[in-house]
Amino acid sequence: MAHDILIVDDEADIRMLTAGILEDEGYETREAGGDIQALESVKTRRPSLVLLDIWLQGSRLDGLGILKALKKDHPDLPVVMMSGHGTIETAVKALHDGAYDFIEKPFKTDRLLMSVERALETADLRRENAELRSRGAVESQLVGTSSRLNQLRQAVEKVATSNSRVLINGPAGSGKEVAARHMHLQSKRAKGPFVVLNCATMEADVVESELFGIEADGKPGKVGFFEQAHNGTLLLDEVSDMPQDTQGKIVRVLQEQRFQRVGGNVPVEVDVRVVAASSKDLSLEMAEGRFREDLFYRLSVVPIDIPALNEHREDIAQLAQYFMTKTAEALGHAPRTFNDDALAAMQAYDWPGNVRELRNVVERVLIMAPGDASQPISAEMLPREVTTQDSESLKWDQASEIMGLPLRDAREIFEREYLSTQINRFGGNISKTASFVGMERSALHRKLKSLSLTTEEKAKA
Ligand SMILES: Nc1ncnc2c1ncn2[C@@H]1O[C@H](COP(=O)(O)OP(=O)(O)OP(=O)(O)O)[C@@H](O)[C@H]1O
Numbered sequence: 325m326a327h328d329i330l331i332v333d334d335e336a337d338i339r340m341l342t343a344g345i346l347e348d349e350g351y352e353t354r355e356a357g358g359d360i361q362a363l364e365s366v367k368t369r370r371p372s373l374v375l376l377d378i379w380l381q382g383s384r385l386d387g388l389g390i391l392k393a394l395k396k397d398h399p400d401l402p403v404v405m406m407s408g409h410g411t412i413e414t415a416v417k418a419l420h421d422g423a424y425d426f427i428e429k430p431f432k433t434d435r436l437l438m439s440v441e442r443a444l445e446t447a448d449l450r451r452e453n454a455e456l457r458s459r460g461a462v463e464s465q466l467v468g469t470s471s472r473l474n475q476l477r478q479a480v481e482k483v484a485t486s487n488s489r490v491l492i493n494g495p496a497g498s499g500k501e502v503a504a505r506h507m508h509l510q511s512k513r514a515k516g517p518f519v520v521l522n523c524a525t526m527e528a529d530v531v532e533s534e535l536f537g538i539e540a541d542g543k544p545g546k547v548g549f550f551e552q553a554h555n556g557t558l559l560l561d562e563v564s565d566m567p568q569d570t571q572g573k574i575v576r577v578l579q580e581q582r583f584q585r586v587g588g589n590v591p592v593e594v595d596v597r598v599v600a601a602s603s604k605d606l607s608l609e610m611a612e613g614r615f616r617e618d619l620f621y622r623l624s625v626v627p628i629d630i631p632a633l634n635e636h637r638e639d640i641a642q643l644a645q646y647f648m649t650k651t652a653e654a655l656g657h658a659p660r661t662f663n664d665d666a667l668a669a670m671q672a673y674d675w676p677g678n679v680r681e682l683r684n685v686v687e688r689v690l691i692m693a694p695g696d697a698s699q700p701i702s703a704e705m706l707p708r709e710v711t712t713q714d715s716e717s718l719k720w721d722q723a724s725e726i727m728g729l730p731l732r733d734a735r736e737i738f739e740r741e742y743l744s745t746q747i748n749r750f751g752g753n754i755s756k757t758a759s760f761v762g763m764e765r766s767a768l769h770r771k772l773k774s775l776s777l778t779t780e781e782k783a784k785a
Contacts, residue, residue, distance in 0.1 A: 326351055326352045327444055328353070328372050329346055329352070329353050329371060329373045329375060329440065331343055331346075331353055331355050332376045332377055332387070333355075333375075333377040333380075334358060334379070334380045334382060335377075338429070342375065342436070345436060345437070351440070358382055358383040362374070363390065363394075366394060366397075368698075370658060370697075372402075372444060373440060373447070375404050376390060376404070376423075377429075378406070378407035378418070379408075387405055387407070387418070388417060388418060391403055391405070391418060391421050395422040398658075399422070402424045402446065403422065403423045404424055404425045405418045405425070406429055407426070407429060408428070424442075424443040425442070427439055450656075463502050464506055464509055465506060466480070466502055468642060469639065469642065470637075472631050472635060476503065480507045480510070480628060483628065484506075484507040489578070489599070489600075489623055490600070490626045491600050491601075491606065491623045491624040491625075492504060492602075493601075493627060493628070493630065494601075495632050495678055497677045497679055498630045500601040500603070501601065503630055504518075504520075504557070504559045507557070507599065508597075511597070513556050516556030516557070517553055517556035517557075518559070519549050519552050519556065520558075520559045520561055521534065521558065521560055522561045523560060523565045524561070524562035524565040531566065531567060531570045533546065533548065533586045534548060535548050535573075536573075536586055537585040537586065538586045538587055538588075539584075539585035539587045539588025546585075551594060553594070553596045554594045557597045558598050559601060560598060560623075561600075561601045564602045564604045571615070571619045575616065578619075578622045581593060581595065600624075606623075606624065632678055634674050634675055637671050640667070640670050640682065643679060644686055647682065647683045647686040651686060652690060657690060658696075659690075659697070660690065660701050662700060663701065665702055666706055668703070669710055669711045670706070673711075685706065689701055689705060739775060742761075743757075743768075743771065743775065743777060746760060746761055754769065
């Protein structure tokens with residue numbers, strides 16, 4: 325997509341000439357003859373760059389005034405100043421106030437193009453960096469004011485002040501790492517490091533060297549996660565994926581607060597608070613012999629449960645707006661609001677990927693939605709899966725679940741779903757339901773009883 329450049333100059337000839345040079349290079353241009361036009365134009369749509377004259381006859385604000393106003397709302401918008409009567413002081417002032425460059429009029433074509441090109445390149449790079457940072461970002465504060473979130477925050481803050489080990493449980497993307505970071509920042513260790521080891525993405529044969537480091541010829545060759553986290557917190561994320569041998573070694577470290585590096589024989593002492601997180605039910609993993617009992621009880625001194633997003637829907641609007649502001653800042657866009665329909669659709673959706681999915685949807689919407697910042701995001705601009713959560717996908721989930729069952733169990737699930745839907749459809753009226761499904765009234769009664777379905781309950785549902 326061509327970069328779009330706003331040229332602000334009170335002289336129409338200069339605007340035209342500059343626009344001609346830029347358009348020949350494939351840029352799109354817009355023109356403004358004064359302060360009001362310039363600010364309006366940026367408000368309507370943020371350009372990729374502004375070329376701004378310092379002296380503007382007939383305007384209340386001069387170029388420096390406009391620069392300040394622009395930078396207030398769009399700190400990352402690249403601005404190149406131009407002037408025929410520029411003094412060194414004005415140029416320095418402009419650069420100090422955030423202009424990218426200052427060119428003197430009359431300028432040579434090459435000088436103009438070079439400055440524009442560099443300013444755009446720098447802005448693109450900055451944006452990409454911020455975007456990368458934002459994509460990998462995990463917050464340190466738990467956003468949300470529902471009672472579930474308030475309880476969670478209280479529990480996290482309470483346990484933070486103790487040195488106890490904590491096991492954080494919750495579905496993928498629900499905020500386990502955010503809770504762990506929040507806990508770290510509220511603890512006495514806040515100034516120390518917060519280190520995350522993701523046990524799920526680590527190859528079994530390197531987990532130990534990653535955790536404990538490597539020693540060769542009596543010297544540390546690689547500092548492990550435990551040492552990196554000295555005086556701070558180590559989060560063992562997806563701890564259920566840790567190989568069993570390593571689990572045993574961790575038990576010893578937790579007991580003794582010291583360990584040996586791989587290949588070494590000198591004990592290394594550390595002061596580390598270990599916090600574990602898991603999206604699997606660790607007690608089940610333990611019962612099935614995949615997770616060591618001694619480690620489970622050592623890690624799970626204080627269990628903290630993070631709810632799925634659909635268990636605290638009241639926070640969806642606040643979280644969506646929060647991620648909108650963050651993402652807009654990172655991408656250098658103006659943030660948009662959500663209208664009531666969009667909020668209602670987001671609140672009704674089930675969010676199988678939890679808060680992470682919500683964050684991704686907001687990012688996608690900000691980048692893809694038509695219109696400008698003055699237009700709120702409406703339900704039609706949301707991705708299809710959010711707005712068309714008709715039971716299609718749910719039905720499919722259920723169907724695949726049924727495929728894994730013996731016929732008897734599958735039939736029971738089907739009959740239960742089918743009959744409760746039909747009873748609801750006929751407002752709990754057994755005679756009408758019986759006639760529609762083609763059963764005797766008494767037979768339907770018996771069936772409902774055998775499925776433990778009551779008409780009152782189902783009619784209410
Ligand atoms: N309450 C919250 N406030 C702010 N951001 C949140 C909250 N909950 C989750 N997030 C954001 O959602 C994303 C996923 O959160 P996080 O990584 O903590 O989830 P997780 O449960 O650790 O996921 P996984 O199981 O995949 O490791 C992150 O970008 C995080 O910042």
